[in-house]
Amino acid sequence: xxxxxxxxxxxxxxxxxxxxxxxxxxxxxxxxxxxxxxxxxxxxxxxxxxxxxxxxxxxxxxxxxxxxxxxxxxxxxxxxxxxxxxxxxxxxxxxxxxxxxxxxxxxxxxxxxxxxxxxxxxxxxxxxxxxxxxxxxxxxxxxxxxxxxxxxxxxxxxxxxxxxxxxxxxxxxxxxxxxxxxxxxxxxxxxxxxxxxxxxxxxxxxxxxxxxxxxxxxxxxxxxxxxxxxxxxxxxxxxxxxxxxxxxxxxxxxxxxxxxxxxxxxxxxxxxxxxxxxxxxxxxxxxxxxxxxxxxxxxxxxxxxxxxxxxxxxxxxxxxxxxxxxxxxxxxxxxxxxxxxxxxxxxxxxxxxxxxxxxxxxxxxxxxxxxxxxxxxxxxxxxxxxxxxxxxxxxxxxxxxxxxxxxxxxxxxxxxxxxxxxxxxxxxxxxxxxxxxxxxxxxxxxxxxxxxxxxxxxxxxxxxxxxxxxxxxxxxxxxxxxxxxxxxxxxxxxxxxxxxxxxxxxxxxxxxxxxxxxxxxxxxxxxxxxxxxxxxxxxxxxxxxxxxxxxxxxxxx
Amino acid sequence: xxxxxxxxxxxxxxxxxxxxxxxxxxxxxxxxxxxxxxxxxxxxxxxxxxxxxxxxxxxxxxxxxxxxxxxxxxxxxxxxxxxxxxxxxxxxxxxxxxxxxxxxxxxxxxxxx
Numbered sequence: 001x002x003x004x005x006x007x008x009x010x011x012x013x014x015x016x017x018x019x020x021x022x023x024x025x026x027x028x029x030x031x032x033x034x035x036x037x038x039x040x041x042x043x044x045x046x047x048x049x050x051x052x053x054x055x056x057x058x059x060x061x062x063x064x065x066x067x068x069x070x071x072x073x074x075x076x077x078x079x080x081x082x083x084x085x086x087x088x089x090x091x092x093x094x095x096x097x098x099x100x101x102x103x104x105x106x107x108x109x110x111x112x113x114x115x116x117x118x119x120x121x122x123x124x125x126x127x128x129x130x131x132x133x134x135x136x137x138x139x140x141x142x143x144x145x146x147x148x149x150x151x152x153x154x155x156x157x158x159x160x161x162x163x164x165x166x167x168x169x170x171x172x173x174x175x176x177x178x179x180x181x182x183x184x185x186x187x188x189x190x191x192x193x194x195x196x197x198x199x200x201x202x203x204x205x206x207x208x209x210x211x212x213x214x215x216x217x218x219x220x221x222x223x224x225x226x227x228x229x230x231x232x233x234x235x236x237x238x239x240x241x242x243x244x245x246x247x248x249x250x251x252x253x254x255x256x257x258x259x260x261x262x263x264x265x266x267x268x269x270x271x272x273x274x275x276x277x278x279x280x281x282x283x284x285x286x287x288x289x290x291x292x293x294x295x296x297x298x299x300x301x302x303x304x305x306x307x308x309x310x311x312x313x314x315x316x317x318x319x320x321x322x323x324x325x326x327x328x329x330x331x332x333x334x335x336x337x338x339x340x341x342x343x344x345x346x347x348x349x350x351x352x353x354x355x356x357x358x359x360x361x362x363x364x365x366x367x368x369x370x371x372x373x374x375x376x377x378x379x380x381x382x383x384x385x386x387x388x389x390x391x392x393x394x395x396x397x398x399x400x401x402x403x404x405x406x407x408x409x410x411x412x413x414x415x416x417x418x419x420x421x422x423x424x425x426x427x428x429x430x431x432x433x434x435x436x437x438x439x440x441x442x443x444x445x446x447x448x449x450x451x452x453x454x455x456x457x458x459x460x461x462x463x464x465x466x467x468x469x470x471x472x473x474x475x476x477x478x479x480x481x482x483x484x485x486x487x488x489x490x491x492x493x494x495x496x497x498x499x500x501x502x503x504x505x506x507x508x509x510x511x512x513x514x515x516x517x518x519x520x521x522x523x524x525x526x527x528x529x530x531x532x533x534x535x536x537x538x539x540x541x542x543x544x545x546x547x548x549x550x551x552x553x554x555x556x557x
Numbered sequence: 558x559x560x561x562x563x564x565x566x567x568x569x570x571x572x573x574x575x576x577x578x579x580x581x582x583x584x585x586x587x588x589x590x591x592x593x594x595x596x597x598x599x600x601x602x603x604x605x606x607x608x609x610x611x612x613x614x615x616x617x618x619x620x621x622x623x624x625x626x627x628x629x630x631x632x633x634x635x636x637x638x639x640x641x642x643x644x645x646x647x648x649x650x651x652x653x654x655x656x657x658x659x660x661x662x663x664x665x666x667x668x669x670x
Binding site: 276279546 | 584591602610614615629636638647651658662670
């Protein structure tokens with residue numbers, strides 16, 4: 001067993017032991033604990049949990065690599081996956097917390113109608129499943145490289161640990177494990193990044209020091225025939241960059257697994273500060289990622305430029321074993337590098353390995369490489385657990401108890417929710433082992449669908465009293481059908497023919513237009529039909545003011 | 558921009574006006590102040606990310622500071638710092654607004670919940 005494997009095993013085993021310990025400490029006996037962690041999570045802890053919930057295998061493993069190859073246009077992910085928190089904090093989180101029940105479908109059920117609730121529950125399950133598949137596959141990559149375990153076995157091990165804390169602890173177990181997982185993943189991300197920045201520039205803050213190497217990166221990139229790194233719109237047209245960024249932002253604000261995290265705080269104020277802490281914690285990784293991308297790309301290009309194939313750096317050999325790095329047939333020396341397997345370049349590097357390989361590429365010691373393995377798993381597992389909770393709560397709380405078992409006792413509800421969680425874990429294992437498409441692409445579907453279904457009706461539900469049930473159902477279905485149709489039209493993953501993008505709009509960006517379609521349809525149909533009842537309008541009125549009752553005679557601050 | 562954001566949000570009073578008895582005028586005022594703050598912050602949100610990071614990124618890239626073309630910096634760094642600041646300002650201003658209108662959440666002893 002190599003040094004790297006030993007250290008990876010140490011860190012992964014230690015972190016898994018910690019998660020199981022937390023799971024045992026936070027097991028729950030009531031559905032309120034299972035679904036919303038008894039609503040007593042402090043804002044800072046909830047912020048960390050949101051950050052871990054949010055930052056997936058895609059953020060930790062794939063993003064810096066994507067940015068390294070996209071260059072300036074990698075900002076779609078950086079802005080798209082952070083800007084949504086401004087929308088969440090200002091437009092959704094405080095109001096949904098004031099309303100204060102268990103799930104997102106439950107809110108739209110109270111606000112609009114039972115039909116909207118059922119449609120939402122089904123959409124929440126679809127969105128969460130497409131997303132969870134990527135997490136499972138990402139976990140499998142970490143296992144296969146660092147621990148030499150079969151990808152399938154790796155997925156099963158990670159899922160077994162998730163099963164332990166998600167089934168017994170529900171939201172409470174998931175929350176406190178996510179706090180631990182955030183700590184593991186941010187330490188694992190920042191230490192190598194700071195070390196690489198220090199080695200390459202002498203200044204250890206990557207956010208500041210990667211400016212120094214941009215000119216060098218542009219120069220060496222040109223020698224490889226790559227687009228200028230800092231130039232905008234080399235990878236995507238401007239309109240598409242705009243639409244993808246917007247789609248990721250409103251998708252973020254509409255993803256059920258993120259929204260339900262804000263139900264767990266003590267107060268409305270706690271929900272606002274959770275959003276603040278969440279974005280601070282997320283920002284620590286997201287401002288580091290572009291630096292990691294730039295440093296790793298420069299290291300990579302200088303390391304392989306003109307190198308003979310039998311004299312490539314050792315990390316290339318290590319990763320070739322996973323099939324994620326390949327050298328073209330008959331190539332003698334490396335003259336071109338790409339992340340696209342069809343490009344015919346001398347060296348093909350998969351996006352997903354750049355972060356995992358960055359300590360090796362920079363020649364950092366084995367313990368750090370092992371730590372990165374634990375971090376990648378923490379990112380994948382924390383997100384998977386949050387998604388599985390949404391699937392379980394939508395299936396049990398929003399569908400099963402309403403249609404099948406109306407009068408279930410509290411104990412029975414808890415049992416059924418646990419069974420739903422267990423079944424969801426099993427299905428996720430299956431799709432994690434047989435993923436339908438590669439990690440980032442799968443995640444893009446989830447965002448487009450969340451953007452075009454949930455965000456517009458939640459927004460209108462809170463800010464426009466006139467929005468009614470018929471409008472919301474029509475809007476959601478219109479947004480969903482429109483967005484899904486375009487995705488199927490442009491992407492070959494469903495077994496259909498891949499057609500050209502219309503007006504340069506990629507399937508990742510279509511969610512923005514889908515959201516507009518949803519908004520317009522909801523408004524139009526609402527105006528043509530009867531306004532919602534007086535009770536519903538009172539409910540909307542009430543979620544706007546944090547305190548249950550207004551105190552008068554309070555000296556103004 | 559401000560107008561289009563405000564009209565679906567603040568518009569459409571409840572039909573018949575039955576929802577708000579006369580002594581609830583403070584509700585309208587509180588909500589209006591909340592919406593004003595929200596719109597200002599969202600304008601900044603849009604200008605910094607979509608404006609500086611996407612629409613005018615090429616023009617801003619002409620300026621280079623500490624190795625960073627400015628548009629590139631906004632797109633990959635500056636926008637994220639701005640987002641954090643916006644939520645901070647929102648949370649602090651809403652604390653103040655809640656206190657002014659007596660709707661902040663308090664424990665029985667009057668301390669913040």
